Structure formats: C-alpha cells, structure tokens
Amino acid sequence: SYELTQPPSVSVSPGQTASITCSGDKLGDKYACWYQHKPGQSPVLVIYEHTKRRSGIPERFSGSNSGNTATLTISGTQAMDEADYYCQAWDSSTVIFGGGTKLTVL
Amino acid sequence: ELQLVESGGGLVQPGGSLRLSCAASGFTFSSYEMNWVRQAPGKGLEWVSYISISSSTIYYADSVKGRFTISRDNAKKSLYLQMNSLRAEDTAVYYCARVWFGTTNNYYYYYMDVWGKGTTVTVSS
Numbered sequence: 001s002y003e004l005t006q007p008p009s010v011s012v013s014p015g016q017t018a019s020i021t022c023s024g025d026k027l028g029d030k031y032a033c034w035y036q037h038k039p040g041q042s043p044v045l046v047i048y049e050h051t052k053r054r055s056g057i058p059e060r061f062s063g064s065n066s067g068n069t070a071t072l073t074i075s076g077t078q079a080m081d082e083a084d085y086y087c088q089a090w091d092s093s094t095v096i097f098g099g100g101t102k103l104t105v106l
Numbered sequence: 107e108l109q110l111v112e113s114g115g116g117l118v119q120p121g122g123s124l125r126l127s128c129a130a131s132g133f134t135f136s137s138y139e140m141n142w143v144r145q146a147p148g149k150g151l152e153w154v155s156y157i158s159i160s161s162s163t164i165y166y167a168d169s170v171k172g173r174f175t176i177s178r179d180n181a182k183k184s185l186y187l188q189m190n191s192l193r194a195e196d197t198a199v200y201y202c203a204r205v206w207f208g209t210t211n212n213y214y215y216y217y218m219d220v221w222g223k224g225t226t227v228t229v230s231s
Contacts, residue, residue, distance in 0.1 A: 001168075029213060030213055030214055031210075031213050031214060031215035031216070031217075033215075033216075033217040035151070035218075037151070041223075042201060042221040042222065042223055042224065043143075043151065043201070043203075043218075043221055044221070045217055045218060045219045048206070048215065048217040048219075049210070049215050049217075054219065084150075086150060086151050088151075088153075088216070088217070089216070090207070090214045090215070090216035091214075093165050094153070094165065094167065094168075095141070095153035095156065095165075095167075095216055096153070097150060097151045097152065097153060098150075099150050100150040100151070
C-alpha cells in the first residue's frame with residue numbers, strides 16, 4: 001500500500017523558516033495537500049495541488065514539490081503556527097495521510 | 107457560513123453499532139463529494155470513506171471495509187456513516203469533510219476544504 005512519510009517533529013525559532021517534508025513513491029505524479037491541525041480544533045486545509053494556498057491562509061505558508069518529496073514551508077514562523085501538520089494524497093481508490101509532523105515554535 | 111455538524115457519537119460496546127450523521131449548511135450540499143476522516147487518541151488522521159455526489163461511487167479504507175457504510179441524503183443535506191461490528195480500534199474522533207476530487211494535468215487531486223468539529227466514538231466494554 002502507498003505510504004507518505006513525514007518527520008515526527010520539527011522545531012523552529014519565531015521569525016525563522018520551517019520546512020516540513022512529505023515523501024512518497026512517485027509523489028510528483030500525484031497532487032499533495034497539507035492540513036494544519038491544532039489540539040481540540042478541526043483540521044484546516046493550508047495548501048492543495050502541491051503549491052496552491054487556500055484562500056485566507058497567510059502568505060507565509062507555501063508548498064512545493066520535487067520528485068518524490070512535497071514540502072510545506074512556513075516563512076517567518078509565528079507562535080500561532082505551532083500545530084500538527086499532515087500531508088495527504090490520493091492513490092488507487094484510497095486517501096493517504098502522512099503520519100503528521102508536530103511543529104514546535106520555541 | 108459554511109458549516110458541517112457531526113452527531114451520533116457515544117460509548118458503545120465491542121461488536122455494537124452506531125450511526126453518525128453530518129448536517130451541512132451554507133453551501134449546496136448536493137454539488138459536493140463528501141468523506142469521513144477519523145483520529146484515534148494520540149494518533150494521526152486516518153481517512154475512512156468517500157462518497158460521490160450521486161452516491162454512485164463509494165470508497166472505503168481497508169480497516170473499515172465490510173463493517174462501515176457511508177451514505178448521503180441530498181434532500182436533507184446530510185451525510186451518514188453506519189458503523190457495525192465496532193472494535194476498540196475504532197475509538198476516535200470522527201470528522202466529516204467536504205471533498206474536491208478530480209484530475210488536472212493528468213494528475214489526481216483530492217483535498218478537503220471544509221471540516222466539521224467532529225464527534226467522539228468510544229468502543230469499550
């Protein structure tokens with residue numbers, strides 16, 4: 001079965017750039033999207049079709065794709081960005097989520 | 107305001123059944139595909155099931171296939187998940203979400219842009 005691999009955790013200082021990767025076989029042949037999920041809240045779509053920012057999402061969030069890896073980049077990270085982030089794609093009649101990355105802003 | 111509200115969660119014994127509902131408002135429900143996603147305690151997001159606009163196409167995760175049934179009533183603007191033969195590992199917060207699914211540039215896209223707040227299902231004796 002298809003898998004998406006994310007680092008379990010990423011730490012960043014306020015104002016710095018955070019990068020979260022999502023790797024999967026031939027991921028470049030599928031569109032990945034990214035969700036932000038804070039405790040006690042519903043997940044929020046941040047990026048779709050690899051690079052498109054959802055309306056209302058701050059410009060500091062961006063997405064990219066290269067080969068087998070999709071990357072979510074947060075420029076000028078703020079304390080409010082601390083959350084779990086999940087990548088997700090479609091493959092063979094199934095929706096796959098990455099394992100999630102806990103972003104800590106310290 | 108775009109809104110999805112789940113209901114029907116609760117405590118159920120192993121082997122029991124539960125029916126979740128998701129009420130939509132603020133958008134034309136009959137024009138969108140829908141799905142269910144769950145999150146077990148301390149775990150990540152797990153996709154459960156998808157249903158097309160006309161209910162003609164349905165997909166399930168292997169973990170629930172044969173036990174769960176997704177359905178929708180466009181006239182009532184509602185999505186459902188019938189869960190049978192429940193197991194302890196089905197314990198989770200269940201979210202319904204609006205889906206965008208298709209192809210562009212010969213690649214499949216699938217993403218969920220509106221989510222409910224979730225309903226909690228606990229399977230325990």
